[in-house]
Amino acid sequence: MSRCSFCDASPVQWHHVCGRPSPSAPYFNEIVIALCGRCHSREHTVLRRLGLEWLADGSDPLAHELARLALLCKRLADEDDSWHVGAGSLREVQQLTLRAVEVLA
Ligand SMILES: [Zn+2]
Ligand SMILES: [Zn+2]
DSSP states (O other), X not given: OOOOTTTOOSSOEEEESSOOSSTTSOOSOOOEEEEOHHHHHHHHHXXXXXXXXXXXXXXXXXXXXXXXXXXXXXXXXXXXXXXXXXXXXXXXXXXXXXXXXXXXX
């Protein structure tokens, strides 16, 4: 059984780390981590506060995805917690990183 990446509680919901552009749009990718209901709603509160819940008009989708991924890495590192990622997530992180390399190189 999957456990919450922050507090080890279960059951979990799968949080899409990079989110989606708007409420009815498809997700950017399938990078998902396990979060309990309490930690999941806290993450979305943080994302809203930082203006990262949705893709703002005119902003770069790749930069948005990377910002959300980086934020989560930092929050997990600050609390010394480990990733409980969904199947295929690491491969998608790899692909996102490679896209960033192509753009930034
Ligand atoms: Zn939790
Ligand atoms: Zn979520």
